[in-house]
Amino acid sequence: MGDKPTVAISHLGCEKNRIDTEHMLGLLVEAGYGVDSNEELADYVIVNTCSFIEAARSESVRTLVELAEDNKKIVIAGCMAQHFQQQLLEEIPEAVAVVGTGDYHKIVDVIERAQAGERVKEVSAEPTYIADETTPRYRTTTEGVAYLRIAEGCDYRCAFCIIPHLRGNQRSRTIESIVAEAKELAAQGVREIILISQITTNYGIDIYGKPSLAELLRALGKVDVPWIRMHYAYPTGLTKEVIAAIKETDNVLPYLDLPLQHSHPEILRAMNRPWQGRVNDATIEGIKNALPEAVLRTTFIVGFPGETDRHFEHLMEFVRRHEFDHVGVFTFSPEEETPAYSLPNQLPQKVMDERRTALMELQQPISWQKNQQEIGKIVDVLIEQENAQTGELIGRSTRFAPEVDGLVYVRKSANLKSSGGSIISAEKVRLGSIVRVAITDADPYDLYGDFINS
DSSP, rough: TTTEEEEEEEEOHHHHHHHHHHHHHHHHHHHHEEOOOGGGGGSSSEEEEEEEEEHHHHHHHHHHHHHHHHOOEEEEHHHHHHHHHHHHHOOOOOEEEEEEEOOOOHHHHHHHHHHOOEEEEEESSSSSOOOTSSSSOOOOOOTTTEEEEESSSOOOOOOOOOOHHHHHHHHHOHHHHHHHHHHHHTTTOOEEEEEEOOSGTTTTTHHHSOOOHHHHHHTTTSSSSEEEEOOOOGGGGOOOOHHHHHHHHTBBOOOOEEEEEOOOOOHHHHOOOOOHHTHHHHHHHHHHHTOOOEEEEEEEEEEEEEHHHHHHHHHHHHHHHOOOOOEEEEEEEEEETTTGGGSSOOHHHHHHHHHHHHHHHHHHHHHHHHHHTTTTTTEEEEEEEEEETTTOEEEEEETTOTSSOOOEEEEESSOOOOSHHHHHHGGGGOOOOOEEEEEEOOSSOOEEEEEEOO
């Protein structure tokens, strides 16, 4: 590696940001740089920041300040670099470079220029780049899981969301490119591929002239990987063709992440999501009828400007009625570059926090009941962790996506009396493998069980 500096990367934010981090790592390794997980030992620390909401920015700032206090040479990348490039350079003298969301593929050049003494600002005014299967990548997920970005950016302009400002308009990869990368990941031993973009159900509109998710899913069905999971499936995009592709493609999981945000038409219109208010109930019931085994996850925003008690009760009743498997709840965060920032009738944080708590408390027994229904079943579990003290292995069934849903805890030894198969020991199971587990217990978030031989 010669006299090239050592680089560490501090990753913050979402899985889309994670993929950017993985490509930067891959490019640096390919160029001969030493990459160290220990920031203290590195010459340069790249901080891949998040700027989606205020809480994310605060975390990014804390990380930058801590590194600055340690006199580290800092490269600020990601959404916060795209958002506040000049301000960051002015306020953090230790920052030797800022790199935008559409410029991470230039990271080797950025480091070389910084080494030569230049203070680098590499931020495209409008991000247009998207990496493909030819871009080096060093995965940071567990052995059996990989995220696969099918598109970048977003053409929608939701009133609360800053993503188009940070990541540009939608740009999809071709089906051939995505399938090629999926095959590479499968060859590396990946057992679960998670498809991500800002609006997965809008995949392909920009390059094929129409939504092409159904065609993509059928093509990925020919890849030798057991699980393919989708995130960010907008309800209007779950057409009959997409539903049919899910049903007819064996390795595509009937797991649907529906970012609904709210239920009341008036709030949805204020959010600039009017199309959604007309179809939520019909779409969800249609999904349940077409895919009875579907696992439904959703997220809601409470406290949007103008949300009254009546609007909030509508949302509570919506959650009672549809009994989602998993629900995430966020309080509204006013972002300066968005229309919602200047809307009247902004709610106090206390009210927003109370509504979030109420909605989560409403969902908890629903989640508990959903998990109780898993007791007695034999399910496939992707093993991802081991408890060093107990030997217990930890993984996920198809019901659970990484980081946002629950886990399956699998005992090291058991006294299971099963009608099919014999008990196997945890010592024989390697991380990244999919095993059969008999579910014996459940709580509102997690499942518990014993290994069996298939």
